Amino acid sequence: xxxxxxxxxxxxxxxxxxxxxxxxxxxxxxxxxxxxxxxxxxxxxxxxxxxxxxxxxxxxxxxxxxxxxxxxxxxxxxxxxxxxxxxxxxxxxxxxxxxxxxxxxxxxxxxxxxxxxxxxxxxxxxxxxxxxxxxxxxxxxxxxxxxxxxxxxxxxxxxxxxxxxxxxxxxxxxxxxxxxxxxxxxxxxxxxxxxxxxxxxxxxxxxxxxxxxxxxxxxxxxxxxxxxxxxxxxxxxxxxx
Amino acid sequence: xxxxxxxxxxxxxxxxxxxxxxxxxxxxxxxxxxxxxxxxxxxxxxxxxxxxxxxxxxxxxxxxxxxxxxxxxxxxxxxxxxxxxxxxxxxxxxxxxxxxxxxxxxxxxxxxxxxxxxxxxxxxxxxxxxxxxxxxxxxxxxxxxxxxxxxxxxxxxxxxxxxxxxxxxxxxxxxxxxxxxxxxxxxxxxxxxxxxxxxxxxxxxxxxxxxxxxxxxxxxxxxxxxxxxxxxxxxxxxxxx
Numbered sequence: 001x002x003x004x005x006x007x008x009x010x011x012x013x014x015x016x017x018x019x020x021x022x023x024x025x026x027x028x029x030x031x032x033x034x035x036x037x038x039x040x041x042x043x044x045x046x047x048x049x050x051x052x053x054x055x056x057x058x059x060x061x062x063x064x065x066x067x068x069x070x071x072x073x074x075x076x077x078x079x080x081x082x083x084x085x086x087x088x089x090x091x092x093x094x095x096x097x098x099x100x101x102x103x104x105x106x107x108x109x110x111x112x113x114x115x116x117x118x119x120x121x122x123x124x125x126x127x128x129x130x131x132x133x134x135x136x137x138x139x140x141x142x143x144x145x146x147x148x149x150x151x152x153x154x155x156x157x158x159x160x161x162x163x164x165x166x167x168x169x170x171x172x173x174x175x176x177x178x179x180x181x182x183x184x185x186x187x188x189x190x191x192x193x194x195x196x197x198x199x200x201x202x203x204x205x206x207x208x209x210x211x212x213x214x215x216x217x218x219x220x221x222x223x224x225x226x227x228x229x230x231x232x233x234x235x236x237x238x239x240x241x
Numbered sequence: 242x243x244x245x246x247x248x249x250x251x252x253x254x255x256x257x258x259x260x261x262x263x264x265x266x267x268x269x270x271x272x273x274x275x276x277x278x279x280x281x282x283x284x285x286x287x288x289x290x291x292x293x294x295x296x297x298x299x300x301x302x303x304x305x306x307x308x309x310x311x312x313x314x315x316x317x318x319x320x321x322x323x324x325x326x327x328x329x330x331x332x333x334x335x336x337x338x339x340x341x342x343x344x345x346x347x348x349x350x351x352x353x354x355x356x357x358x359x360x361x362x363x364x365x366x367x368x369x370x371x372x373x374x375x376x377x378x379x380x381x382x383x384x385x386x387x388x389x390x391x392x393x394x395x396x397x398x399x400x401x402x403x404x405x406x407x408x409x410x411x412x413x414x415x416x417x418x419x420x421x422x423x424x425x426x427x428x429x430x431x432x433x434x435x436x437x438x439x440x441x442x443x444x445x446x447x448x449x450x451x452x453x454x455x456x457x458x459x460x461x462x463x464x465x466x467x468x469x470x471x472x473x474x475x476x477x478x479x480x481x482x
Contacts, residue, residue: 023341027268032276039469073448074469100264105451207314210346228280228315230469 004222005190005239008169011132014188014209014217022210027094029208030059033187034066036205036230037126037161038074040185041067043231044159044201045124047075052114052122052156054081054147056129056165062091063161063187064128065098072105079108079122083143113147117154125151125158127181129165132191136168136175148179157182159201163191172196185231189219194239202234245463246431246480249410252373255429255450255458263451268335270449271300274428275307277446277471278367278402279315281426282308284472285400285442286365288316293355293363293397295322295388297370297406303332304402304428305369306339313346320349320363324384354388358395366392366399368422370406373432377409377416389420398423400442404432413437426472430460435480443475 006014018024041051053068055061061082068078080102086095102109117125129144140148148166151158158164160181167173170192183201186194188209194202207225214220225232247255259265282292294309296302302323309319321343327336343350358366370385381389389407392399399405401422408414411433424442427435429450435443448466455461466473 021341022345023338025268025335025338027266028272031269031272035273035276042469070469073466094266097264097266100262104263104453106453212345212347225314228283228311228471 004219005192005194006217007192008132010217011169011189011191014213017213018208022213024208026059026091029206030062030066032208032230033206034063035070036187036207037063037067037185038070039229040183040201040203040205040231041071041124041126041159042074042076043203043233044183049076050121050123051076051078051126052081052117052124053078053126054129054151056131056144057084057086058131058133060131060161060163060165061128062095062098063131064126065095065102067126067128067161068107069098069101069105072107079110081110081113081147083111083113083147085111113150117150117156119155122156125154125156127151127158127160127165127179131162132169134163134165134169136166140166151179152177159183159185161185162187163193164197167193167196169193186234189217189222190234190239197239202236202239203231204234205231207231245460246433246435247458248433249373251458252410252430252432255454258454259449263454265449267300267332270447271303271307273449273471274304274447276311277428277448278304278308278426279311280470281424281442281444281446281472282312282365282367282400283315283317284444284474285424290317291362291364292317292319292367293322293358293365294319294367295370295392297372297385298325298327299372299374301372301402301404301406302369303336303339304372305367306336306343308367308369308402309348310339310342310346313348319367320351322351322354322388324352324354324388326352354391358391358397360396363397366395366397368392368399368401368406368420372403373410375404375406375410377407381407392420393418400424400426402426403428404434405438408434408437410434427475430458430463431475431480438480443477443480444472445475446472448472
């Protein structure tokens with residue numbers, strides 16, 4: 001059977017395998033994931049687009065920080081919103097360093113949500129708040145409740161990294177009042193919620209999955225990356241179930 | 242004055258600055274450097290080219306290991322020669338993990354130099370032996386003496402990462418009996434020895450230098466990277482002095 005999407009458990013297993021027996025460091029995978037997100041955004045919106053990159057406290061937010069850096073190098077105008085300060089230990093130190101890298105290239109980093117998200121200040125919102133570890137059962141807590149509310153009502157197009165934030169990783173937006181992103185960049189493989197994505201632009205990024213893992217996780221029917229590209233556009237019928 | 246090349250001291254300073262106050266991890270920079278090398282090679286040789294990637298004991302060798310991984314994903318046939326086993330501490334652990342990543346995608350890793358480097362077994366040799374920390378005054382020690390000798394006499398084209406191995410970082414091949422690479426991929430900026438490079442293909446890779454560092458190190462006249470490309474071809478007159 002053709003299986004092109006991963007459930008939450010398999011997505012976590014794949015991640016653990018890459019960084020365990022696969023020998024990858026988080027710094028490597030996040031660099032490639034964030035770069036692929038930047039490349040996908042560059043395939044949709046023109047240079048000099050003003051982007052608000054909203055970053056959550058985990059790895060999805062880290063992908064956003066990396067993407068913002070590459071987008072600056074590509075000629076875009078990113079602003080980062082990082083509402084929750086990283087910890088002084090563990091992965092928090094890496095996130096702090098990612099923020100330092102942004103400061104060094106003069107990317108503005110905000111810690112409070114702008115009053116309005118409109119065409120007056122930005123063109124696109126990049127949603128890097130929650131990833132495939134998120135569960136909507138716990139609700140969305142401060143300080144992310146404010147920005148999630150504003151993202152739900154903004155007139156601006158939203159580009160979500162891996163998961164539209166707030167969605168159930170497998171069932172999508174069950175309550176029906178969640179984000180409606182115009183773009184989704186799935187990393188390594190679409191998660192099951194991608195079947196409910198109805199936006200215009202769906203890309204696959206994260207070009208680092210070993211061929212034998214593609215087989216093991218039944219992902220061999222995903223479209224191949226072309227040449228040296230770090231992302232590939234997915235047709236809208238790829239993730240229907 | 243237009244200054245497009247770095248001496249050994251400035252190259253080391255730039256590296257220290259990126260990983261010090263710049264906040265970068267070696268894992269990030271090496272991932273981007275290696276990726277840019279793979280992209281440059283893909284701009285010159287067609288898919289399925291058989292590559293022997295000869296990796297030294299330091300960061301230049303690490304760039305080679307990363308490049309080999311991306312080249313496999315791009316459809317090339319890399320074999321890695323890693324003559325000196327990495328240590329069990331410090332950066333050695335990272336190099337071991339880079340080797341693990343290659344084993345997981347079935348890239349052959351050799352520890353002894355093939356008897357011949359010819360069209361019978363390979364199409365191109367990627368030279369990732371020594372980088373900008375090398376000094377020829379110490380001579381080339383085992384186990385790299387054997388492979389360096391074979392690289393000097395091979396009929397195959399050589400693609401050097403950052404520095405043609407064995408060259409003086411600033412003065413080039415003073416003895417006149419060193420490598421004559423067909424390709425050079427300079428990382429972040431050409432080093433002074435690039436003025437003596439006479440091969441056909443010169444690329445700039447390592448797209449991560451903050452704009453203010455480009456100014457500080459007088460590198461603003463280097464050609465810009467286009468779009469989302471991780472490398473850019475340098476014209477042959479860029480590095481004449």
